[in-house]
Amino acid sequence: xxxxxxxxxxxxxxxxxxxxxxxxxxxxxxxxxxxxxxxxxxxxxxxxxxxxxxxxxxxxxxxxxxxxxxxxxxxxxxxxxxxxxxxxxxxxxxxxxxxxxxxxxxxxxxxxxxxxxxxxxxxxxxxxxxxxxxxxxxxxxxxxxxxxxxxxx
Amino acid sequence: xxxxxxxxxxxxxxxxxxxxxxxxxxxxxxxxxxxxxxxxxxxxxxxxxxxxxxxxxxxxxxxxxxxxxxxxxxxxxxxxxxxxxxxxxxxxxxxxxxxxxxxxxxxxxxxxx
Numbered sequence: 701x702x703x704x705x706x707x708x709x710x711x712x713x714x715x716x717x718x719x720x721x722x723x724x725x726x727x728x729x730x731x732x733x734x735x736x737x738x739x740x741x742x743x744x745x746x747x748x749x750x751x752x753x754x755x756x757x758x759x760x761x762x763x764x765x766x767x768x769x770x771x772x773x774x775x776x777x778x779x780x781x782x783x784x785x786x787x788x789x790x791x792x793x794x795x796x797x798x799x800x801x802x803x804x805x806x807x808x809x810x811x812x813x814x815x816x817x818x819x820x821x822x823x824x825x826x827x828x829x830x831x832x833x834x835x836x837x838x839x840x841x842x843x844x845x846x847x848x849x850x851x852x853x
Numbered sequence: 854x855x856x857x858x859x860x861x862x863x864x865x866x867x868x869x870x871x872x873x874x875x876x877x878x879x880x881x882x883x884x885x886x887x888x889x890x891x892x893x894x895x896x897x898x899x900x901x902x903x904x905x906x907x908x909x910x911x912x913x914x915x916x917x918x919x920x921x922x923x924x925x926x927x928x929x930x931x932x933x934x935x936x937x938x939x940x941x942x943x944x945x946x947x948x949x950x951x952x953x954x955x956x957x958x959x960x961x962x963x964x965x966x
Contacts (some may be wrong), residue, residue, distance in 0.1 A: 712878035719876075719907075737938050744909040748877045813946050814910040820945045 702770045710754040710761030710779070715747040718765050722775060726840075729769040735840055738821035743775055745814045745821075746836045750779035752799035752811065753834055757781035772842040774824070780833035791827035795834060855879060858886050864962045867895040872904040875912030883912065887919035887930075896928025899961045908939050913946060920952065929953075931961045 706721055708714035722743040723736050731739070743765070750763045764778040786794045792815055799811035819825055824839030856879035860869045867890055875883055890898060900916065902908070920930040931953045934940055943949045955961035 712876070715877050716874070740907065741909065741942065744876055744907075748909060748911055751877065813913065817910055817942060817945050 702768060704767045706765045706767070707762045708765075710751050710759065710763055712748075712751060714763075715744060715751065718747050718763075719743050721765075722767060725767045725769065726773055729773055731773060731840065735773075739773065739775070739838075739840065742818055742822040742838050743777075745818045746775070746777040746838060749795055749799050749811060749814055749818075749836065750777050750834060753781050753783070753795060754779050756798050773840040775838045777836045777838075778833060782831050783829040783834060785830045787828045788826065791829045791834075792825075794829045795827060795836070798834075856882055858883065860886070860890065863899075863958070866897040866899055866962055868899045868901055868958060868962075870901040870904070874907040875905055875915070876907060876909050877911045880909075880911040880915045884915040884918060887915070887922065891919075891922050891926065891928075896923050896926045898923060898928070899931045899933060899958065901958055902932055902934040902939060903936070905934075905936070905939055908942055910942070910946065913942065913948060916952070917948070931955060931964070933958050933961050 704721070704725055706718060708717065719740050723740050726736050726739045747763060747765065754761055754763070759781050761779065766776045768774045783798060784794050796811040796815055799814070818838070822838040823841060824837070826837040828835045856871060856873040856875055858869060858871055860867055869886060869890070871883065873879070887898065898919065916930070916932070923930045933955050935956055940954070943952065943954065953964065955964065
């Protein structure tokens, strides 16, 4: 595998599919089981944020997710909603604001919680926002960088 | 796997057993169940999460919402959770300080507030 692309309408039911694809591909890439858990959770949170941003924009999507195992394991989640242009930490703030506005009621955790989870489980977390939309890039380093515990035997 | 929920009474407390995945798709189902229980006068709730295979921040949000709702009525919402992968997300978000989390249902039922 090098690149696998997935695209789905902005509906919560499809986030599970994205999780399953992510875990299946990461398992094929022989990543360790605890890293599969991190990938599963990170993809869920990133797709959840993309959905929230699209909901705020009253946009049906799609949400696009690219998986790439050619250099470690990377996942890129994209959604086309008009957002202020930013990169890095500032872009994460833009996403948090947009997702917070999309909360249906006062019960949901602030989007900051989703970002806190992302930051904890994805060793590489990068974001960019623009008038073309949102891009969240999640990365797990290549095996050599992780050391012997990084992969199953 | 979808989320299935069942509830029963035990020692004056309502045990909600959750089985499956609590995510952005299924979390509304849990929210609905908790809301219905509180509206029906059940104010002391224990969510048994031992068979929950996945939990994301949306699910956490629903649990926090449930806790707020029972607290408004002087009630309690306790969790039973033993899986490290689920406990980890409570730790990351600092919610281990907010929820009383037990290793088994009997202890959660018997615990003093």
